[in-house]
Amino acid sequence: xxxxxxxxxxxxxxxxxxxxxxxxxxxxxxxxxxxxxxxxxxxxxxxxxxxxxxxxxxxxxxxxxxxxxxxxxxxxxxxxxxxxxxxxxxxxxxxxxxxxxxxxxxxxxxxxxxxxxxxxxxxxxxxxxxxxxxxxxxxxxxxxxxxxxxxxxxxxxxxxxxxxxxxxxxxxxxxxxxxxxxxxxxxxxxxxxxxxxxxxxxxxxxxxxxxxxxxxxxxxxxxxxxxxxxxxxxxxxxxxxxxxxxxxxxxxxxxxxxxxxxxxxxxxxxxxxxxxxxxxxxxxxxxxxxxxxxxxxxxxxxxxxxxxxxxxxxxxxxxxxxxxxxxxxxxxxxxxxxxxxxxxxxxxxxxxxxxxxxxxxxxxxxxxxxxxxxxxxxxxxxxxxxxxxxxxxxxxxxxxxxxxxxxxxxxxxxxxxxxxxxxxxxxxxxxxxxxxxxxxxxxxxxxxxxxxxxxxxxxxxxxxxxxxxxxxxxxxxxxxxxxxxxxxxxxxxxxxxxxxxxxxxxxxxxxxxxxxxxxxxxxxxxxxxxxxxxxxxxxxxxxxxxxxxxxxxxxxxxxxxxxxxxxxxxxxxxxxxxxxxxxxxxxxxxxxxxxxxxxxxxxxxxxxxxxxxxxxxxxxxxxxxxxxxxxxxxxxxxxxxxxxxxxxxxxxxxxxxxxxxxxxxxxxxxxxxxxxxxxxxxxxxxxxxxxxxxxxxxxxxxxxxx
Numbered sequence: 001x002x003x004x005x006x007x008x009x010x011x012x013x014x015x016x017x018x019x020x021x022x023x024x025x026x027x028x029x030x031x032x033x034x035x036x037x038x039x040x041x042x043x044x045x046x047x048x049x050x051x052x053x054x055x056x057x058x059x060x061x062x063x064x065x066x067x068x069x070x071x072x073x074x075x076x077x078x079x080x081x082x083x084x085x086x087x088x089x090x091x092x093x094x095x096x097x098x099x100x101x102x103x104x105x106x107x108x109x110x111x112x113x114x115x116x117x118x119x120x121x122x123x124x125x126x127x128x129x130x131x132x133x134x135x136x137x138x139x140x141x142x143x144x145x146x147x148x149x150x151x152x153x154x155x156x157x158x159x160x161x162x163x164x165x166x167x168x169x170x171x172x173x174x175x176x177x178x179x180x181x182x183x184x185x186x187x188x189x190x191x192x193x194x195x196x197x198x199x200x201x202x203x204x205x206x207x208x209x210x211x212x213x214x215x216x217x218x219x220x221x222x223x224x225x226x227x228x229x230x231x232x233x234x235x236x237x238x239x240x241x242x243x244x245x246x247x248x249x250x251x252x253x254x255x256x257x258x259x260x261x262x263x264x265x266x267x268x269x270x271x272x273x274x275x276x277x278x279x280x281x282x283x284x285x286x287x288x289x290x291x292x293x294x295x296x297x298x299x300x301x302x303x304x305x306x307x308x309x310x311x312x313x314x315x316x317x318x319x320x321x322x323x324x325x326x327x328x329x330x331x332x333x334x335x336x337x338x339x340x341x342x343x344x345x346x347x348x349x350x351x352x353x354x355x356x357x358x359x360x361x362x363x364x365x366x367x368x369x370x371x372x373x374x375x376x377x378x379x380x381x382x383x384x385x386x387x388x389x390x391x392x393x394x395x396x397x398x399x400x401x402x403x404x405x406x407x408x409x410x411x412x413x414x415x416x417x418x419x420x421x422x423x424x425x426x427x428x429x430x431x432x433x434x435x436x437x438x439x440x441x442x443x444x445x446x447x448x449x450x451x452x453x454x455x456x457x458x459x460x461x462x463x464x465x466x467x468x469x470x471x472x473x474x475x476x477x478x479x480x481x482x483x484x485x486x487x488x489x490x491x492x493x494x495x496x497x498x499x500x501x502x503x504x505x506x507x508x509x510x511x512x513x514x515x516x517x518x519x520x521x522x523x524x525x526x527x528x529x530x531x532x533x534x535x536x537x538x539x540x541x542x543x544x545x546x547x548x549x550x551x552x553x554x555x556x557x558x559x560x561x562x563x564x565x566x567x568x569x570x571x572x573x574x575x576x577x578x579x580x581x582x583x584x585x586x587x588x589x590x591x592x593x594x595x596x597x598x599x600x601x602x603x604x605x606x607x608x609x610x611x612x613x614x615x616x617x618x619x620x621x622x623x624x625x626x627x628x629x630x631x632x633x634x635x636x637x638x639x640x641x642x643x644x645x646x647x648x649x650x651x652x653x654x655x656x657x658x659x660x661x662x663x664x665x666x667x668x669x670x671x672x673x674x675x676x677x678x679x680x681x682x683x684x685x686x687x688x689x690x691x692x693x694x695x696x697x698x699x700x701x702x703x704x705x706x
Contacts, residue, residue: 003133007126015123018062020055020130029141040142048138052131052150059127060157066120067162073113074170081106081174085182099181106178110171114217117167121213128160165236165366168216172225172368184224184371201433205454206426208490212382215429215453216366219378222444223368226377239364240409241381243270243283244389244402245463246355251474253355254467258477258600262289266463267346267355269308270300275408278305284346301339308402314351318343357389357402359466362409363428376442377432383411384424386466392474422469426489428462429454452491457481477600483593609679613667616681620660623688627653634699641702648695655691659684 004023011019028051032044084106088099131154135147154160176184207215246267247253256264264287271280283300303311303321310316322340325331331339349355363381370376389397389404397404397420407413413421431449433441440446449456460481468478593599631649634642667679 003130007130010122010126012119012123015062015119018058019123020059020127020134022130022134025051025055025134026137029138033141040144045142045144045146049146049150052134053153056131056153056157056159060159063120063124063159063162066116066123070113070116070120070167073109073116074167074174077106077109077113078170078174081177085177088182103178103181107175110175110178111221114171114175114221117164117171118214118217120162121164124160124162125210128154164213164216165239165364168213168220168366169225169227171217172220173227175220176224179221203431203433203449203456204458204460205429205431205449205456206460206489207380207429207454208426210490211453212380212427215448216380218448218453219368219380222442223370223376223378226367226369226371236364237274237409238272239366240274241270241272241363241365242409243268243361243462244357245359245361245466246350247358247467248354248356249392249474251467251471252353254464254475255477257287257461258464258479260287260289260459263287265349267350268463269357269402271305273409275405280305280308282311282343282346284342299342301343303343311347312350312402314347318347356391357398358392359463359470360387360389360403361385361462361466362387362411362413363462364411374432375434376445378445379430379432381428381430384426384428384462385411385413386422386424386462386470387413387416388420388470390471392471420470422466424462424465425485426455428460455489455491472597476597478593478597480599483599609671613664613671613679616667617660617664620656620663620684624653624656624660627656627692641699644702645695645699648698652688652691652695656688659687 004026007019007022025048028048032048033040036044084099084102088096088102091099131150132147135150139145139147245253246269253264253266255261257266266285268283268285269280270283271277280303281300282303283298285298286296288296301321307316307321311321318340321343322336325336325339326333361384363384366380366382368378368380387404387407391397399405407416412423431445433445448454459479461479464479465482468475468482627649631646631653634646634649636642663681663684670679
C-alpha cells in the first residue's frame with residue numbers, strides 16, 4: 001500500500017489537521033515537474049522547502065502542546081491519587097466501598113492517559129515516516145538532494161523524540177498505587193540484585209521500534225517500572241547499562257557460548273549509568289547442560305574502576321579486593337569466601353588464557369517487576385549498540401586501558417568508524433519467569449508474547465551477535481538469526497489483535513495460528529506469522545502459490561485483504577489455520593549462511609546417548625564371541641565341511657568386531673562434537689543376519705555335496 005493511503009487509514013480523527021500534508025506535497029512535486037517539462041527550478045525548490053517548514057512547525061508545535069497536556073494530566077492525576085490513598089488509608093470497610101469507586105475512576109483516567117501517550121507516539125512515528133518518504137520522493141524525482149540536508153531541520157524541531165520514557169515511569173508508579181488500592185508491593189528494589197547467584201528461566205524477543213512504546217504501556221498495566229533509587233527523580237542515564245566482554249584471539253568464549261558446550265563461560269565487566277561511575281561488577285555466566293542436574297548461573301562480585309587494570313594483570317589480587325569487606329564485616333564470612341573464590345577463578349582464567357576486552361554492549365533498560373518479587377521480571381533494552389574493544393587488527397582501541405575512552409553513553413556513537421560499531425535495529429525483550437513445576441505463567445504474559453508486538457528469538461545473545469558482526473574475520477560459525485537480520489519482523493495488526501486498545505479483551509493475534517503461546521519447556525512463543533514453506537501470493541487467480549513441495553500442507557484460497565496484507569486459510573494434517581502474507585512476498589524457510597560461514601546449530605546430547613553407545617558396542621562384542629564360539633565348536637568335528645563352515649563363522653566374528661569398533665568410534669566422536677547425526681544403525685543388524693544366514697546355508701550346501 002502506498003504511504004498516502006496508509007496515512008489516511010491510520011490517522012486519528014482528533015489529530016486530522018495536524019498530520020503532514022503528504023498528498024499535497026507529492027502533488028506539488030508532480031505539478032511543478034509537469035509545468036517545467038521535468039526541469040525542477042530553484043524557485044520551486046525554495047517553495048517546496050517553505051512548505052516543508054510550515055508542516056514541520058505545525059507538527060512540532062502540536063506535539064509540544066500535546067506533550068505538555070499529557071504531563072499536566074499526569075500531574076493532576078498524581079495529586080488525586082495521593083489524596084485518595086491518604087484518605088483511604090485508615091478507612092473502614094463501609095468507607096472503602098466509597099473509595100473503591102474513586103479508585104475505579106482513577107484507573108479509567110490513567111488508562112485514558114496511557115491511550116493518549118500511545119496516540120501521541122503513533123502520531124509522531126507516522127509523521128516522521130511521512131517526512132522521510134516525501135524527502136526521498138523529492139530527491140528521486142527532482143534530482144535535487146535535500147534529504148540529508150533537511151535532517152538537521154528535523155533535529156532542530158525533534159517532534160519525533162517525545163520523552164515517553166519519563167511519562168511511562170510516572171504512569172507506572174501511579175497505576176501501581178491505584179491497582180493495589182494504595183498498598184503497593186514492598187521489598188528490595190533490586191529484587192535479587194544483591195544475590196550473587198541467581199537462576200531464571202529467560203525467553204528473548206525482538207521488538208520493532210514502532211512497537212516499543214505500545215509494549216511498555218501494556219506491560220505497566222500489569223507490572224510497575226522497577227526504579228532502583230526511588231528517592232531521586234528518574235533520569236535517562238539511570239537506565240544506561242554498559243558491559244565489556246572478554247575473549248582471546250581464538251574466540252574460545254564465543255564458540256563455547258555459541259555451541260552451548262557444558263561449562264561454557266562468558267566473562268564481562270558491567271556498570272550502570274555514565275562513565276563516571278566507580279562501582280563496577282565483574283560477572284561470569286556459566287552454561288550448564290540439563291543432564292548435569294545444575295542450572296546455568298550468573299555470578300558477580302564488585303570492584304572499583306581504579307583497580308580493574310591491576311586486577312586484569314594480576315597485580316591486584318582477589319584477597320586484596322575483599323580485605324576491606326572482611327574488616328568491615330558487612331557480609332558473612334561464607335559469602336565473602338564465595339565472592340573471593342569467584343574473583344580468583346575469573347582472574348586466573350583471564351590471565352591463563354590471555355583474555356582481553358573484545359566487545360562492548362550499550363543499551364537503555366526499562367525493567368518491570370514487583371519489588372522483592374522475582375517471579376515475573378520483564379526487561380526491555382533499547383538503543384542496543386555493540387562496539388569493538390579489541391586490538392586483533394593491530395589497532396589499540398583501548399590505548400593500554402581496560403576500556404576505550406573515546407566514547408561514553410552518547411548513543412548513537414556518531415564519532416566511531418562504521419567498522420567499529422553495530423547498531424542493533426530492534427529492542428530486545430526478556431521475559432524472566434520463576435514458576436514452580438507445572439505452574440503456568442500469567443495469562444497476560446502469554447498473550448503479550450504471542451501478539452504481533454514481538455518476535456521470538458530463542459537463545460539470542462548480545463555478545464554472540466556483536467562478535468559475529470564486528471569480528472567476521474575471527475569467526476567462521478555464526479548464530480542462526482544472523483542471516484535473517486534483513487527480514488522485516490513486523491506483523492500485520494488487525495482490529496481484534498492484541499494491542500493497547502484491546503489489551504484486556506483479546507490476547508490472540510488474528511493472524512496467528514492456534515497454540516501460539518509459551519511453550520511448556522522452553523517458554524518460547526512461536527512466531528505470529530508461521531512460515532510453512534515458501535509461499536507467494538498470486539493476485540491473478542486469488543490463490544496462494546506454494547514454492548517447495550510440501551504435500552502435508554494444503555493452501556486454500558484467500559479469505560480477506562486487510563490493508564496490504566492478505567488473510568488466508570491453510571490445512572496442515574487434519575488442522576485448519578489462518579495466516580497472513582503480503583502480496584508478492586516470498587517466505588522461505590531455508591536459511592543460507594554467507595559465503596565462508598557456517599550456521600551453528602547447538603545439538604543437545606542426552607547422557608543416555610553416551611551410555612547407549614557403550615552398551616551397544618558391548619552387545620556387538622557379545623555377538624562376535626557367540627560367532628567365534630560357534631566356529632570353534634564346528635572345528636571340533638574335524639571334517640572338511642565343518643572346517644569350511646567354522647571358517648565362515650570365524651570370519652563373521654572378526655568382521656563383526658571390526659564393524660562394531662568402527663561404529664563405536666564414529667558415534668563417540670560425533671557425540672563429543674555434538675553433531676546432528678543419525679546414531680541408529682541402519683546397516684549392521686541386517687548385514688549380520690544376512691551373513692549368518694549365508695554361513696548356515698554354506699554348511700547345508702557342503703553337507704549335501706560331500
